[in-house]
Amino acid sequence: MRRVSNIALWTAFLAPVALLLVWSFAWRWPWPAPLPNRWRASAWTDLAATGGLGAAALRSLGIATTVAVVATGLGFVTSRSVAEARAREALQWLLHLPFALSPVVLGVGLEYSFLRAGLAGNLVGVALAQGILAYAYAVILLSGLWTARVGAFLEGAATLGATPRQAWTLVLLPLARPLLALCFVQTFLISWFDYALVLLIGGGRVATLTTSLYQFVQSGDLRLAAASALLLLLPPLVALVTQAQPRPDALAGEPDP
Template identity: 30%
Template sequence: MTTIQRVLVYAGAAVVTAYFLYPLYVLLLVGFAPVQYTLDKIYPAQFTMHYTLANLVTALTSYGFIDPLVKSLKTAFLVGGLSVALGFPAGYGLSRVSKKVSSAASTTLFVVNMMPAIVIAIPISTQFVRLGLYGSFVGVGLAQELVALPLATFIIYGTFQAIPRELEYQARIDGAGVGRTMLGVLAPLAKPGIAAAFLLSWMLSWDEFTFAILLSPVHPTIPILIYHNIQRGNLLASTAFALFLTLPVVAITIMLQKYLKGEYLSGGVKG
């Protein structure tokens, strides 16, 4: 690289970094600085030396945070669990069927992934009312699974493609049944992929907005609680919840960096 190119690369990296980090910086600033330095000002300072935990403490203790937190956690674990329960066999099956069958099945999953949540949620809501699932974490989780399952399946599918079939045949010859082969031999080998699928599904549910607001508006998850508080003008509370929602997810995103590759994100579609 010439010097000019080097300068250009650093300048570009600096601009992109600023665009990606500035909003997070603002969120932290509003979250941790006293409100007279941030939202109470028409032109808030870009930097301050005054910090406080009072915003967070007030928000987390006096705005009914516990119920939404519990609901969000229950939903996210349900979605993660469903993704493994359905995605593990599906990913295994996909890696073993003929090319024609596997591309038909992954096309179906890919189409599901693109289905608008709002279109599906409207008819589902009346059925959930009838089944007593409307407003429950189970109902929200069952719907959110539609977003998570295709991605989880593709990740596990990718993992199985890398596991030699001979290992499986060996186990079968040694007398292990299908169940034991899957749980005893294949599951441990596919563990990283399964863990990634679980975490990604957990995270998709934790962040999900559309299904959650359409199917459980009165007993909200955290994202909906954030929205309700913006509507009511409780901006500091919504900021505190937003920070709380974001921290685990940013950690998981960085952990999953390896799996967030173009191929998985494009859902198996080749250009």
């Protein structure tokens, strides 16, 4: 049963990717043929020759990395305050608002203020808007770190002689590392895949990989759209494959072997 569900999961995950791959190499694909009858790599060479796409990809990478670093760092620090606050539930409810609103509503809400503050139509504004969403997510995710068990680890370290700084660097950060890595990847993806905030706050003057992809889709060139969609998938795939998996048992308890 587990094997069947694993196969189903992998199929569900890989089938769209495989379809995009086929599309990106398809030259002639008459209906109802199951596969293209002529193959070419021209979509990829065209993509490489498309002016500005490399810059858009680098821009996406830069914005997403900045958003992930800042959101994870700030989220880590502030999640403790939220987790230990008396009004913890109210604060966590508030932090869920950016998700409830969706990026489009958030973008519309921010647009006017950002225009007035000179943040619309530039990279900083786009990163800041995405950062609001990513930061809220980071705080929610990292609030789960501040359990009584982690507190007990820190207290134990203190009685062994750890200064507050040593407790942070030698106990807390290593314990939190898997969750921080997960948070970094997730917040990176929030920014990387964002389209609405780039469009609304960037106002067409900030081109990212997602906006470029949308242009290809609008132009009706499915081969180019498929190739750029695969390009869009590349960093998240690398991040998901290489990131350290959290060890929930390390924080939840010590089971008998």
